[in-house]
Amino acid sequence: MEAFSLLLHGFAVLLTWKTLALMLVGLLLGVFVGVLPGLGGPNGVAILLPLTFTMDPTAAIVMLSCIYWGALFGGAITSILFNIPGEAWSVATTFDGYPMAQQGKAAEALTAAFTSSFIGSLVAVLLITFLAPGIASFALRFGPPEFFAVYLLTFCSFVGLGREEKHKTIISMALGLLLAAIGMDTVSGQLRMTFGLPPLLRGINFLVAVIGLFGISEILLTMEERLALRGHSASISLRVIWNVWKDLPRYWVTLLRSSAIGCWLGITPGGAIAASFMGYNLAKRFAKDPSTFGKGRIEGVFSPETAAHASGTSALLPMLALGIPGSGTAAILLGGLMVWGLNPGPLLFVEHKDFVWGLIASMYLGNIVGLIIVLSTVPIFASILRVPFSAIAPMIVVSCAIGAFAIQNAMFDVWLMLLFGAVGYVFKKIGIPLAPFTLALVLGNRSEDAFRLSMIGAGGDLRVFWSNGLVGSISTLALILLFWPLIGRALHTAGRFRRPVKT
Amino acid sequence: MSQREDEIVVDDPGAPEEESPALATTRSVEVGVYLLLLVVAFVLGFDNWRAGIGWAPDGPRPGYLPFYLCVILAGASLYGLAVAFLKRGEAAKTFVTRDQFRRVLQVFVPTFLFCLLTEWLGIYVASFLLIAGFMRFVGRIAWWKCLLTGIVFSVAMFVTFDVAFDVIMPKGPLEAAFGF
Numbered sequence: 001m002e003a004f005s006l007l008l009h010g011f012a013v014l015l016t017w018k019t020l021a022l023m024l025v026g027l028l029l030g031v032f033v034g035v036l037p038g039l040g041g042p043n044g045v046a047i048l049l050p051l052t053f054t055m056d057p058t059a060a061i062v063m064l065s066c067i068y069w070g071a072l073f074g075g076a077i078t079s080i081l082f083n084i085p086g087e088a089w090s091v092a093t094t095f096d097g098y099p100m101a102q103q104g105k106a107a108e109a110l111t112a113a114f115t116s117s118f119i120g121s122l123v124a125v126l127l128i129t130f131l132a133p134g135i136a137s138f139a140l141r142f143g144p145p146e147f148f149a150v151y152l153l154t155f156c157s158f159v160g161l162g163r164e165e166k167h168k169t170i171i172s173m174a175l176g177l178l179l180a181a182i183g184m185d186t187v188s189g190q191l192r193m194t195f196g197l198p199p200l201l202r203g204i205n206f207l208v209a210v211i212g213l214f215g216i217s218e219i220l221l222t223m224e225e226r227l228a229l230r231g232h233s234a235s236i237s238l239r240v241i242w243n244v245w246k247d248l249p250r251y252w253v254t255l256l257r258s259s260a261i262g263c264w265l266g267i268t269p270g271g272a273i274a275a276s277f278m279g280y281n282l283a284k285r286f287a288k289d290p291s292t293f294g295k296g297r298i299e300g301v302f303s304p305e306t307a308a309h310a311s312g313t314s315a316l317l318p319m320l321a322l323g324i325p326g327s328g329t330a331a332i333l334l335g336g337l338m339v340w341g342l343n344p345g346p347l348l349f350v351e352h353k354d355f356v357w358g359l360i361a362s363m364y365l366g367n368i369v370g371l372i373i374v375l376s377t378v379p380i381f382a383s384i385l386r387v388p389f390s391a392i393a394p395m396i397v398v399s400c401a402i403g404a405f406a407i408q409n410a411m412f413d414v415w416l417m418l419l420f421g422a423v424g425y426v427f428k429k430i431g432i433p434l435a436p437f438t439l440a441l442v443l444g445n446r447s448e449d450a451f452r453l454s455m456i457g458a459g460g461d462l463r464v465f466w467s468n469g470l471v472g473s474i475s476t477l478a479l480i481l482l483f484w485p486l487i488g489r490a491l492h493t494a495g496r497f498r499r500p501v502k503t
Numbered sequence: 504m505s506q507r508e509d510e511i512v513v514d515d516p517g518a519p520e521e522e523s524p525a526l527a528t529t530r531s532v533e534v535g536v537y538l539l540l541l542v543v544a545f546v547l548g549f550d551n552w553r554a555g556i557g558w559a560p561d562g563p564r565p566g567y568l569p570f571y572l573c574v575i576l577a578g579a580s581l582y583g584l585a586v587a588f589l590k591r592g593e594a595a596k597t598f599v600t601r602d603q604f605r606r607v608l609q610v611f612v613p614t615f616l617f618c619l620l621t622e623w624l625g626i627y628v629a630s631f632l633l634i635a636g637f638m639r640f641v642g643r644i645a646w647w648k649c650l651l652t653g654i655v656f657s658v659a660m661f662v663t664f665d666v667a668f669d670v671i672m673p674k675g676p677l678e679a680a681f682g683f
Contacts, residue, residue, distance in 0.1 A: 054669050167579040167586070171540060174576040178547055178569055185554075185565040192565055193550050216614070223610050224603040227515040386513060390642025391634070395656055397614050398630040402660065405626065406670045414618050422611070429598060430533045448568055455562025 003129055010357030014365060019059050023362060026063040027370045030070015035078055035381050036392060041071035041312070042328040043214040046207055047399045049336055050406035057340040058355050062362040064336060065316075068329050069121070069366045072272075072312050073374045074381065076113035076305060081106060081382055082231030089272035089308040092280040096293060096300025103296050106234035110378055111244040116255060116302040118371045120309030123259035124266065125363040128317045132349070132360075135321040139346035144453035145464050149474035151447035153481065154324050157268060158436045160484035168432045176437040179204045180444020187452050199412035206335045206441045208404045208413045212420025213427075213434050214328070215400040219393050220425045227389045235379045244298075251302055254283050258303045262310025266326055267318055272311040279307030313363065320356060321346060324443065328435050331442045339407070519602030526604050528595035534587050537580040544580065548573030609641050625675030631657040 014020070033044030044067050052060035075090035080097035093113060100109035142150070155173060162169045182193045183203030194200040248255075258279035265275040283303035284293045293300050315326030316333070323344035325331035337344045348356050374381075404417040424434060458464035466472040480487065551573065554566035599607070613633055620629040635653035638644045664670040665683065674683060 050670055051663070051668055165586075167582045170579040171576060171583070174572045174579065175540070175543075178572050178576065181569045181572070188565045190554055190565045192554055192569060193547050195550065219610055220607050223606045224519065224599070226518040227513070229513050388513070388638075388642050388644065389515075390644065391638050391652055393610060394613070394630075394634040394637040397610070397617065398626075398633060398656070398660065401618065401621065401630075402626060402664060402670075402672060405672060406664070409671060411622060411673060414621065418614060418618055421614075425607070426532065426536060430529055430536060432536075451568070452562050460558060460560060460562045 003133055006133075006353065006357050007129060007361060009353070010359075010361030011365070013058060013354050013358040014062065014361045019062055019358075019362075022055075022059050022063040023066050023366055023369065024373075026066030027070040027366065027373055030067035030072075031074040031077075031370075031374060031377075031381055032070070032384065033067065034071035034074020035384055036396075041068050041075075042210065042332055043218060043400075044068075044071055045329055045332050045336075046210045047215055047396075047403040049207060049332065049339070050403045052336065053339060053406065057337070057342055057352075058358040060336065060340055061333065061355065061359050062366075064333060065359060065362060066366045066370070068312070068333075069363075069370050070373075072121075072309055073114060073117055073370050075308075076117065077110065077374070077378060077381055078231075078385065080109045080113060080301070081234060082229050082385065084229060084231075089276045089312070090304070091273075092276040092304035092308075093301060095280065095304075096295070096297050099294070099296035100298070100301065101232045101234070105296065106232050107236045107240045108244055108298065109296075109301050110234060111236055111241050111375065112298050112301045113305045114371055114374050115244065115248065116258075116306040117309040118367055119255055120259050120262055120306035120311075121313045121363070121367045124263050124310045124313035124317075125360065125367070127263055127314055128320065128363070129360055132317050132321045135317075136346040136349040139322055140350070141470075142346070144450045144457060145467065146471045146474065148447060148450035148454055149465055149471050149478060150322060150324065151443055151450060153474055153478040154439065154443065155436075155447075156478040156482035158439065160481040161268065162433065162436070163274070164431060164433045166485065168430075169436050172427070172432050172434065173436040173440045176440025177444045177447075179209070180206075180441050181448065186445065186449055187456075199410060202408065204416065204441070205407055205413060206438075207332065207339075207407050208416050209420050209441055210328075210332055210335070210438060211400050211404050212417035213424035213438070215396065215403075216417060216421025217424030217428060219396055220421065221428060222389070223393065229385060231382075231385075233379060233382050236375050241375060247298075251299060253286075254299050254303050255306050257282060257286075258306035259310045262307035262312075263314040265307075266311035266314030268326070272308045272315070272327065275311035276304035276308040279303040316363075319344065320348065320359070323348075323446070325439065328438050331438050335442055519600060519606055523600035523602035525597040525599070526601050527598040529598045530587050530590065530595055532598045534584060537583045537587070540580040541577055544573040544577040548577070613637055613641075621673055623675060625678055626672045627657045627661050628675055628677050630660065 029048065030041075030044060034041065045064050048067060049064065052063060055063070072089075075085065076093055076097070079085045079090040079093040080101050083094050083098040085091040085094055097109045097113060100106065139146075158173065159166060159169050178193075180203070182200055183191070184201065185192050191201065261278050261282065262272070262275045265278065266272065280300060280303050283299050284290045287293065287299065312327065312329070315330045317326065319325045319330040319334055323334065323346070325334045334344050342348065342352060342355065400417060401414050404413045405411065407413060427434060427437075454464050458467075464471075465475045548570055551566035551570040555564035556566045556570040557564050558567065613636065617629050617633040620632060624632075631653040634656055635649040638649040638652060639646060664672055
């Protein structure tokens with residue numbers, strides 16, 4: 001029950017007018033960002049991060065995480081009304097959501113999407129509340145070798161479990177780790193890969209790279225496509241909400257299954273995208289009449305949305321407990337922690353109780369308030385899409401530039417952002433995944449430090465990574481995951497669920 | 504088609520044509536990227552080799568880990584090249600068509616100019632020029648709307664960042680004239 005009293009303390013931290021106002025602003029901005037094409041959760045959070053530099057960390061994380069919840073909610077609006085997924089994780093929502101809108105049941109579909117998002121998040125937040133403190137206190141016993149083993153596990157699981165071609169994941173990760181190593185070496189003080197350029201002395205800032213990779217490149221990709229759209233507008237009445245909610249108990253199996261899938265894939269680097277497809281495919285597989293899926297079935301909205309939200313939320317669990325982000329957005333929030341002067345990792349739960357429990361409390365409150373906001377303001381957000389993209393695109397570019405500049409007050413970073421924008425565009429089009437790059441860039445220095453500290457401690461003996469049961473089993477697990485594609489051929493059939501079905 | 508009351512329709516007059524000729528295939532771009540990555544791996548690897556890639560008594564020297572990352576990067580790029588080479592008989596996927604590339608440049612070139620102008624004019628004037636110019640010349644929106652949007656957005660950004668949140672942005676002669 002300790003978690004419960006700490007949670008109450010978190011709510012007490014949260015309940016000030018300023019924090020609540022920031023929460024509301026965050027949620028509205030988030031839904032806005034989620035609805036707009038060419039901007040998603042990670043970019044929205046990255047671009048708006050500079051706004052929080054002068055806030056205290058708790059207010060800052062509450063606002064940023066609310067942007068994230070808002071974006072998760074917003075993605076569903078365009079999928080259902082316009083058949084355009086605002087986010088990659090809402091692709092599966094279009095399969096049944098758009099047909100429902102065509103049949104004039106847009107309000108039902110939206111209510112179902114928002115409600116199931118809420119349920120998915122709630123399950124994940126409960127998981128975080130009761131699991132994260134335990135994991136963190138367990139991890140307090142970790143020394144550098146254990147931490148390095150955990151980082152290795154993260155990297156290896158990306159390579160081994162990712163759905164992309166292996167060599168592309170490896171390229172992306174190696175490049176991220178290399179760029180993270182640019183600048184002053186933290187152990188010896190020697191300069192590395194700076195080539196005499198003064199701006200490189202500080203190294204390449206992770207957030208600048210993220211703004212370029214996700215913000216600018218996304219604009220370039222969006223411009224390539226035909227931006228004309230045609231869809232439905234909808235408003236949700238209390239009657240519709242009641243009708244959907246009173247049917248909810250009938251779908252408890254679907255909701256529970258999707259939540260479980262989402263939580264699992266959120267903690268491991270499967271991500272919200274894989275979770276939403278897997279949730280949808282499993283719901284279809286276990287249904288009595290699978291052929292009605294794709295024709296406007298409400299379960300086809302429930303299952304992917306619950307899974308995507310559960311996954312998006314539970315991705316924060318490893319970030320809070322271990323300092324290892326479970327998703328791109330979590331990686332950016334982690335970057336934020338460092339900017340605010342907090343050291344991510346298990347010590348957070350000991351040293352910054354206000355921060356951690358304020359954040360966890362804000363997950364509960366943010367999701368409830370978010371649900372109310374989206375249910376009541378859908379028509380406004382749907383009409384944002386009437387604004388021509390040629391007005392939105394330059395505004396996003398300016399926001400990106402402001403964000404990139406503000407991080408270190410350096411014009412060099414704005415140019416770097418532009419370069420990363422071009423790189424991100426090309427990488428996305430040839431299928432080199434960006435998530436491993438982001439993760440490697442944010443964890444690069446920490447993992448290298450952990451490695452070299454363990455080497456100094458062990459006198460340069462690599463066997464330190466198998467020196468006791470704990471570190472040995474993590475290291476072994478990491479290697480197993482790295483070679484999982486070779487080991488797990490026999491279990492390959494299970495992977496079928498993670499790919500989109502042809503409809 | 505008649506427009507129903509509950510429909511939202513947005514047109515895109517400058518949309519890329521479906522049958523615009525391809526400028527490059529995905530495979531050729533992939534090969535180019537792998538070659539570039541090989542160069543990057545080589546240059547960075549050389550620098551790390553100079554920093555010391557040995558194993559001192561207390562563990563790896565500064566260049567050790569980055570050097571082997573370069574080796575991994577080069578290896579993965581070579582593997583990618585080999586895959587691309589083996590698949591050369593298969594049907595080519597289009598990387599970008601001419602129309603699409605034109606649209607991408609329509610964003611990229613103004614963004615580049617915007618960054619350049621920021622160096623001299625400050626970010627707020629540059630963003631006004633970018634927004635108004637982009638809406639006018641790419642979006643073909645009426646002049647007054649472009650100018651108004653540009654001014655409102657730039658002023659809003661100025662108030663949000665420089666005044667409300669104390670985040671200092673690059674400023675130019677115009678802001679100086681107002682005493683900021």
